[in-house]
Amino acid sequence: MAHIHKKIKKGRPYYYLREIARVDGKPKVVNQVYLGSPERLLELAKGAGSREVERIQVQEFGSLWLAELLDREINIAGLVDSVLSPAERKGSPSVGDYFFYAIANRMVAPRSKRALAEWYRTTAIQQIRPVALDALSSQAYWKQWEKMDSAKLAAVADLFFRKLAELEPSSADAVMFDTTNYYTFMAGNTSSELAQRGRNKEGRHWLRQVGVALLVARDNRLPLFYREYEGNRHDSKVFLKLAQELFKVAGRGGQGTMTIVFDKGINAEANIAAIDANDRLHFVTSYSPHYAEELIHVDRKHFQVVDTAKNRQLKAKGRDDDLLLAWRTSRELWGRERSVVVTYNPRTATKQRYAFEQKMLRLEEEVHLMRHKVNGQAAQWRNLATVQERYLNLCRELHLPDDLYRVELFRDGKRLRMNCRKNHYRIGRHIDYFGKNILVTDHPDWNTDEIVQAGLDRYVVEQSFRQSKDHEMVAMLPLRHWTDGKIRCHIFTCVVALAYLRLLEIRLARNGLRISAAEAMESLRTLHSCLLWPTGARKAQRRLEEPNEKQAAILQALGYKVMNGALQPGQ
Secondary structure (H helix, E strand, O other): EEEEEEEEOEEEEEEEEEEEEEOEEEEEEEEEEEEEOOOHHHHHHHHHHOOEEEEEEEEHHHHHHHHHHHHHOOOOHHHHHHOOOOOOOOOOHHHHHHHHHHHHHHHOOOOOOHHHHHHHOOEOOHHHOOHHHHHOOOOHHHHHOOOOHHHHHHHHHHHHHHHHHHHHHOOOOOEEEEEEEEEOOOOOOOOOOOOEEEOOOOOOOEEEEEEEEEEEOOOOEEEEEEEEEEEOOOHHHHHHHHHHHHHHHHHOOOOOOEEEOOOOOOEEEEEEEHOOOOOOEEEEEEHHHHHHHHHHHHHHHOOOOOHHHHHHHHOOOOOOOOOOEEEEEEEOOOOEEEEEEEEEEEEEHHHHHHEEEHHHHHHHHHHHHHHHHOOOOOOHHHHHHHHHHHHHHEEEEEHOOOOOOOEEEEEEEEEEEEEEEEEEHHHHHOOOOEEEEEEEEEEOOHHHHHHHHHOOHHHHHHHHHHHOOOOOOOOOOOOOOOOOHHHHHHHHHHHHHHHHHHHHHHHHHHOOOOOOOOHHHHHHHHEEEEEEEEEOOOOOOEEEEOHHHHHHHHHHHHHHEOOOOOOEEEE
8 A cells, every 4th residue: 555654854854655565464665756845745735636647656567467477376485485394484585485586587587686686676576476675685595595405496396397287287198308508607616516518509618517408298388397417418318317207207197108209419329228118108319310321312202291280381382392201211220120200301401502502612712722822832831731631620610521522632742732623422412411300219100290290399398498598588598606506496497487488378379369478478568567646646546557459468368457557357
């Protein structure tokens, strides 16, 4: 409730407009606006008849309210606090509350913990979920998060995924598994088991990184399981380490069998053997063409059009030349006979062919320049081994095989000479790879269309990783933390934010509104809560802005509407 409050400073009265709300059961001042001296109030009173707005305060409301709405069904704060002892739960806000405020910020406009309280001051958080903002300091976060060791956090994550599965059960017979890594600016001499140097997928190999494995349901695209791991651990070894946990989660839905879909970085022999040993599990994986060249070079006439949603769209548009094709065979791999499908995407092949031609032009230009310098006897081009290494480095830089040109270096007396010409056979063989992908499965009963679709559906986990690296929403990258415990807590908040955003898309789509979570959040960010003080009025008024058409549609899909400046359940 808003009221006028008087303060005496150096013997003179000054007036403020205050809002009081209950925080942890106790009334606290959650918002304060300075009105002025008695003379100023008199001026306002004289203009009372006009009822014009004298003062206004605008706060971000819509997107933060949406984050809180999504949390009501799961109550992440309650889940966190449920695994803590009574002594650890003492204090206000609770440890669980700290997780909620971090998650809500990740969903709307990610900030560092140092900037979190200041960002919340610009929002209507006190109207949505009141909190003493001074308690949301970075120091308070580190103190509270130290209470969550890895075992407790894993218990919370398990409770969270079970609750999520209850709200949106998956009926699919396949799950998607993938891994990625996130770099950190942690100093090299800082002790950490998680943050290690390895092959970074952003190309920052010199920085320490942390890996994350993610399991996602095929149908509703909600996360089912995640685990952080050491940044120098290979993807294939991660799968084997997590195999039992993954198998347990994958079989939680109660289906007779479950298929795990992953990419070629995971398909080590030990991993496939672990899946083969479980009668209820199957797999679909991609396979490196470099280990099966005979499959890649099969004549295109053996390929047939597959039945996918994208192909049906292309057919309707008359773009038959762009249809995805596939060819099926069988082959003994990892000790057993497997079904193998080779796909060909003409659109991907065209893009790769264009990029390849640009690289070949660069390679041709550089090779002819090298020949000119070698045959011209430039001083630094007289050593045969050095010239060979320069050519190899050029191919590595362009990510091209080094046999696309026949480079001949020989001595003519004391002079080094160089000849070069294109290797058209190797170029043709290289072009034959474009647009092709190999899928391997232990599902002999699946038809080709089903296998191809499962391979295509792996995008759902890749899409989650892309969202996690978006600087505007979730923003798990970079990890600005310096202890393993804080890194684990940060990753958990980001995974929960990802799940909530996907849950939002499901809720909207179910009610006929098919837009992305990013679009919905961005739209509601401009739905503000306004504190108004009309001229001469004794009480302030809080009102919501009039929603635009898109905002009204989002609210309606979620069962709400704005009436008389207030948010109310819709009809």
